[in-house]
Amino acid sequence: MTDDPIVDALTTVLDDVRDDTSGDVADYIPELASADADALSLVLVSPHGGVHAAGDAGHRFTLQSISKPFAFALALQTLGRDEVLERVGVEPSGEPFNAISLEPGSGKPDNPMINAGAIATTAMAPGETIEEKTSSLLTLMSACAGRELKVDEDVYASESETGERNRGIAHLLASYRAFDCGVDTAVESYFRQCSIQVDAKDVATMAATLAFGGRNPATGEQVLAPEVTRDVVAVMSSCGMYDASGRWTVRVGLPAKSGVSGGIIAVDPSEFGVAAFSPRLDRFGNSVRGVRALEEISRRFGLHMLADRPETSSPVVDVDHRDDATVVRLHGHINFGTAAQVAHRMREEAATARLMLDLRDTERLDESCGVVLRRVAADLDASIEE
Numbered sequence: 001m002t003d004d005p006i007v008d009a010l011t012t013v014l015d016d017v018r019d020d021t022s023g024d025v026a027d028y029i030p031e032l033a034s035a036d037a038d039a040l041s042l043v044l045v046s047p048h049g050g051v052h053a054a055g056d057a058g059h060r061f062t063l064q065s066i067s068k069p070f071a072f073a074l075a076l077q078t079l080g081r082d083e084v085l086e087r088v089g090v091e092p093s094g095e096p097f098n099a100i101s102l103e104p105g106s107g108k109p110d111n112p113m114i115n116a117g118a119i120a121t122t123a124m125a126p127g128e129t130i131e132e133k134t135s136s137l138l139t140l141m142s143a144c145a146g147r148e149l150k151v152d153e154d155v156y157a158s159e160s161e162t163g164e165r166n167r168g169i170a171h172l173l174a175s176y177r178a179f180d181c182g183v184d185t186a187v188e189s190y191f192r193q194c195s196i197q198v199d200a201k202d203v204a205t206m207a208a209t210l211a212f213g214g215r216n217p218a219t220g221e222q223v224l225a226p227e228v229t230r231d232v233v234a235v236m237s238s239c240g241m242y243d244a245s246g247r248w249t250v251r252v253g254l255p256a257k258s259g260v261s262g263g264i265i266a267v268d269p270s271e272f273g274v275a276a277f278s279p280r281l282d283r284f285g286n287s288v289r290g291v292r293a294l295e296e297i298s299r300r301f302g303l304h305m306l307a308d309r310p311e312t313s314s315p316v317v318d319v320d321h322r323d324d325a326t327v328v329r330l331h332g333h334i335n336f337g338t339a340a341q342v343a344h345r346m347r348e349e350a351a352t353a354r355l356m357l358d359l360r361d362t363e364r365l366d367e368s369c370g371v372v373l374r375r376v377a378a379d380l381d382a383s384i385e386e
């Protein structure tokens with residue numbers, strides 16, 4: 001047990017999936033093959049920027065395809081939706097990430113979450129050269145992560161040495177005049193973007209920036225316009241998990257993006273961003289234990305985006321400053337997001353007065369949220385009315 005009930009909940013999920021050693025570490029990029037296959041982490045970033053980290057959360061890996069939604073975001077922010085969607089579609093391809101998914105006739109890639117579409121959107125990043133494009137991509141992704149990110153030069157060299165298939169896709173794209181820059185600039189910038197080094201806390205914060213309308217909840221910086229963020233999350237929801245996207249939507253139901261180094265980010269809009277990391281992959285190229293961990297989180301906290309969530313917009317908290325105590329009274333439906341806000345408020349109020357938590361008027365208290373609130377109350381020595 002830690003002093004953070006959310007970390008404890010995440011740790012329990014990791015404990016449940018830890019023994020699953022099925023799947024294989026990606027080795028088509030030689031440098032990825034040396035990853036520590038046993039590394040495992042789960043990190044959640046909540047509305048106030050609180051980082052709840054379980055497992056090997058400081059373990060470094062490269063973004064790989066998790067970079068794709070952010071490159072798409074940069075293209076949308078730079079050129080506007082109409083111009084970007086002229087050049088790249090937003091339809092699920094139902095094909096592997098490295099498929100040559102180009103629309104017959106126009107050569108337009110199916111969507112920006114597969115390599116063909118991602119190379120096209122990377123080419124739209126501001127700058128003329130590989131260095132300038134990489135720098136604009138790094139600037140955006142660093143702002144989303146809340147710290148300065150860098151390219152892992154060994155992984156980049158390895159990707160570039162073995163990247164003939166992506167070069168082939170880029171040449172095909174160029175034959176349809178998909179780029180304003182040269183093929184090399186597009187494809188090498190794409191390799192560099194995939195090779196940006198992160199840890200699970202970084203990517204969870206990047207996911208949280210998407211969850212909170214483009215505002216990084218840890219730094220408070222409005223990095224992306226809300227409408228850009230919504231478009232990106234929308235495409236993640238239908239295309240983020242490649243040819244396993246439909247299955248993911250049924251089982252987890254959160255917009256997500258995975259990468260071949262073993263990371264997965266998922267977004268619960270207005271609630272949190274979450275990231276799982278574990279390098280062994282299933283046949284779709286998604287992390288085996290990452291998928292399982294996020295499936296568990298979704299199930300335990302009742303997070304499926306299409307599940308019934310009544311009254312999430314109703315006011316949930318009244319605070320009554322009495323002489324003998326401050327009463328935090330909840331009503332309506334207490335879900336994860338509201339529970340996190342209530343916990344924050346409880347801590348603030350408990351700093352100045354004895355606290356009482358009144359749960360009698362709650363109409364629905366999701367099980368795990370009840371556990372979290374009772375733990376926070378116990379930690380603050382608050383009394384509870386249920």
Ligand code: DON
Nearest residue numbers: 064065097194258259260285
């Ligand atoms: O294009 C590639 O081969 C990689 N650099 C990125 C692919 C990736 O992460 C696909 N993910 N599942």
